[in-house]
Amino acid sequence: MRISEILRLVMLNLSQNKFKVILTSVGIIVGSATIMMVLAIGTGGKLEVAEQFKNLNAGAIDISYESNATEFGSGGRDGGGGMPNMGGGFGGGGGFPSGGGMPDMGNGMPDMGGMNDDRMNQEKIVLSTEDMEDLAVFVPNIADTTISYTTTTEVEGGDLDSASSYTIAGVKSNYMSISNLELAMGEFLSDENDENKEKYCVLGYSIAKEIFGSVYEAYESVIYIDSRPYVVRGVLSEMGSVASGISPDTTIFIPYETGIKYITGEDVSPTITVIAEDVDEVDIVKENIESVLADSYANAEFTITDAGSKMEAASKSNETLQILLVAMAVIVFCVGGIGIMNVLFVSVKERTNEIGILKALGCSQKDILMEFLMEACFMSFIGAVLGVMLALGITPIVESFSVRVELSISGGLLSLAFGVITGTIFGFYPAYKASTLIPVVALNQE
Amino acid sequence: MSIIEIKHVNKGYMLGDEKVPVLKDINFSVEKGEFVAILGPSGSGKTTLMNIIGCMDLLDSGEYYLNGRAIHETTEKDMTQVRNKEIGFIFQNYQLISTYNVMQNIIMPLLMRGMGHKEAEEKCQEIVKLLSIDHRLEHRPNELSGGQKQRVSIARALASEPAILLADEPTGALDTVSGQEVLKLFGKLNEMGNTIVMITHDLKVAQAAKRIVKIVDGRLSDYDGTYN
Numbered sequence: 001m002r003i004s005e006i007l008r009l010v011m012l013n014l015s016q017n018k019f020k021v022i023l024t025s026v027g028i029i030v031g032s033a034t035i036m037m038v039l040a041i042g043t044g045g046k047l048e049v050a051e052q053f054k055n056l057n058a059g060a061i062d063i064s065y066e067s068n069a070t071e072f073g074s075g076g077r078d079g080g081g082g083m084p085n086m087g088g089g090f091g092g093g094g095g096f097p098s099g100g101g102m103p104d105m106g107n108g109m110p111d112m113g114g115m116n117d118d119r120m121n122q123e124k125i126v127l128s129t130e131d132m133e134d135l136a137v138f139v140p141n142i143a144d145t146t147i148s149y150t151t152t153t154e155v156e157g158g159d160l161d162s163a164s165s166y167t168i169a170g171v172k173s174n175y176m177s178i179s180n181l182e183l184a185m186g187e188f189l190s191d192e193n194d195e196n197k198e199k200y201c202v203l204g205y206s207i208a209k210e211i212f213g214s215v216y217e218a219y220e221s222v223i224y225i226d227s228r229p230y231v232v233r234g235v236l237s238e239m240g241s242v243a244s245g246i247s248p249d250t251t252i253f254i255p256y257e258t259g260i261k262y263i264t265g266e267d268v269s270p271t272i273t274v275i276a277e278d279v280d281e282v283d284i285v286k287e288n289i290e291s292v293l294a295d296s297y298a299n300a301e302f303t304i305t306d307a308g309s310k311m312e313a314a315s316k317s318n319e320t321l322q323i324l325l326v327a328m329a330v331i332v333f334c335v336g337g338i339g340i341m342n343v344l345f346v347s348v349k350e351r352t353n354e355i356g357i358l359k360a361l362g363c364s365q366k367d368i369l370m371e372f373l374m375e376a377c378f379m380s381f382i383g384a385v386l387g388v389m390l391a392l393g394i395t396p397i398v399e400s401f402s403v404r405v406e407l408s409i410s411g412g413l414l415s416l417a418f419g420v421i422t423g424t425i426f427g428f429y430p431a432y433k434a435s436t437l438i439p440v441v442a443l444n445q446e
Numbered sequence: 447m448s449i450i451e452i453k454h455v456n457k458g459y460m461l462g463d464e465k466v467p468v469l470k471d472i473n474f475s476v477e478k479g480e481f482v483a484i485l486g487p488s489g490s491g492k493t494t495l496m497n498i499i500g501c502m503d504l505l506d507s508g509e510y511y512l513n514g515r516a517i518h519e520t521t522e523k524d525m526t527q528v529r530n531k532e533i534g535f536i537f538q539n540y541q542l543i544s545t546y547n548v549m550q551n552i553i554m555p556l557l558m559r560g561m562g563h564k565e566a567e568e569k570c571q572e573i574v575k576l577l578s579i580d581h582r583l584e585h586r587p588n589e590l591s592g593g594q595k596q597r598v599s600i601a602r603a604l605a606s607e608p609a610i611l612l613a614d615e616p617t618g619a620l621d622t623v624s625g626q627e628v629l630k631l632f633g634k635l636n637e638m639g640n641t642i643v644m645i646t647h648d649l650k651v652a653q654a655a656k657r658i659v660k661i662v663d664g665r666l667s668d669y670d671g672t673y674n
């Protein structure tokens with residue numbers, strides 16, 4: 001038979017059975033759409049992880065102390081002498097542990113021994129600038145150290161109608177370089193700002209836009225944090241989301257000591273960040289950090305995490321997610337494929353009589369197969385195209401659940417191919433079976 | 447030379463482990479231009495014989511020559527060609543393709559030969575006029591009466607200009623009037639030079655043919671004037 005005539009028959013059949021075409025296609029539509037979404041969500045997840053870590057330093061090691069369930073000492077809580085702002089309005093003054101964090105005390109390396117006792121006897125362990133300096137001196141192979149904390153407090157000013165809560169981060173001047181942050185305008189906080197406890201701040205990109213409308217407006221304006229005026233010294237560029245720690249876009253950075261003086265008092269749990277010189281030495285550096293800290297705080301358990309293992313964990317869980325998604329896609333396709341096979345099998349069974357007629361009239365097996373193959377191919381192609389369109393259609397809905405969907409042409413083509421191949425195979429096989437029958441058998445099959 | 451030459455043909459069906467013979471030592475020949483009726487009661491093996499003559503079924507033993515070609519030695523693939531070129535089969539239950547309209551159904555055998563549909567439609571104009579279905583060409587089979595469907599199936603059989611027309615109970619599903627019309631048409635087609643073999647269980651129908659053979663219980667014999 002001429003190919004053009006076979007095509008004409010295929011078109012006749014398809015146009016006569018529009019409903020059946022749609023019905024058959026549903027499995028393929030769902031299957032293709034799922035493959036497409038799975039690929040898109042998988043790729044999205046991968047990119048998400050990559051982006052979250054883009055401003056994370058691979059050699060960074062975070063040290064924090066979270067629980068206070070250790071070491072209730074014998075009450076020598078006057079340790080490192082009076083904190084400058086001890087009395088400053090903080091409740092619970094009685095049992096309040098002094099952090100030992102006197103800024104001007106740091107030159108006392110020879111005093112180490114003495115200080116140990118002091119710190120060990122505290123009721124609650126609070127990491128301090130001194131601990132950071134200890135680490136900087138005693139742990140070899142480290143490039144830099146910094147200390148920071150976050151808190152939440154009321155902010156007013158700019159375009160804000162009323163006071164709203166924002167994340168405030170107390171940081172040292174080197175925080176910016178350690179966290180790979182970039183400035184859109186102005187300067188970052190300086191050491192002097194910190195030492196003099198000056199009321200300056202640096203705004204995250206989103207916050208600057210939120211409070212002042214633009215980066216330009218924000219620069220050198222004044223915001224009120226806890227009702228005290230802070231001058232905006234700089235505004236950061238948009239950094240995107242991060243996996244852990246501080247989200248720079250939505251944070252207000254102030255000098256470390258300024259925050260302790262005016263906002264938090266001693267009620268903070270700072271994190272010390274140590275940057276290893278060599279990423280390969282992170283493990284050794286971690287061990288050394290532990291032993292140095294153990295000198296100061298015997299028996300205290302610190303949480304020490306390095307960026308590398310965080311990345312590893314995150315990409316591992318992302319991999320798990322992807323395997324899960326692929327497994328889901330495979331299942332959907334098997335189930336969808338079986339559905340397609342059933343529908344096509346039933347419809348070819350129905351059409352076994354037609355195949356019998358074709359054979360009785362002298363249609364060659366080759367022509368019969370060609371016709372059914374083309375039909376299955378067309379149907380699954382329509383289904384696959386609709387499936388891809390469905391995937392495009394539900395993308396905004398999936399995204400509204402804050403799932404990142406990264407559509408790609410290759411994903412679209414793959415799901416298209418998958419749909420066409422599955423539909424064609426499952427549509428073709430029953431027709432092939434029917435075409436091998438001798439005419440009487442095919443005609444008599446009910 | 448005979449168009450059909452059947453020698454000692456046997457055919458049976460498996461019933462469980464046992465083979466039930468249906469056709470027993472059939473000898474039968476048809477000359478060019480003949481109009482033969484095979485008369486027999488229900489279950490006698492008429493359809494089984496017709497399917498073998500029409501190359502739709504395989505025989506168990508014996509020889510079958512169609513236009514000199516040894517069908518019993520032919521592969522299924524070549525049988526396809528034989529069916530398309532030599533045989534016009536008119537089924538008892540029409541066997542029209544329901545999704546195609548009348549014209550599309552009629553031209554199918556020609557398309558299978560590699561003809562384009564325009565040429566094929568052209569070629570069938572006379573046939574559809576002859577069978578007075580030329581005003582029903584766009585209709586689908588389910589929009590036709592039984593008589594009309596029978597005529598479409600006859601038109602399809604004629605379209606390929608076969609060596610022989612085979613009709614299985616052509617009047618079986620029709621009322622007397624339509625049945626008579628079909629028989630009249632067969633007479634006319636025979637006069638035009640077509641060779642026709644028709645099977646029926648009805649003596650009156652068989653009498654429309656020029657020659658009658660009888661099949662009883664799978665055995666073929668010449669009609670001796672008795673049938674009940």
Ligand SMILES: Nc1ncnc2c1ncn2[C@@H]1O[C@H](COP(=O)(O)OP(=O)(O)OP(=O)(O)O)[C@@H](O)[C@H]1O
Nearest residue numbers: 459460468486487488489490491492493494495647
């Ligand atoms: N596919 C089959 N499998 C098993 N037995 C069959 C099959 N086809 C026919 N038979 C048997 O073969 C015998 C002849 O059947 P056939 O259809 O040839 O009869 P027939 O003369 O055409 O009858 P009718 O006039 O009722 O159509 C019957 O006894 C039937 O039961």
Ligand SMILES: [Mg+2]
Nearest residue numbers: 492493494614
């Ligand atoms: Mg019969």
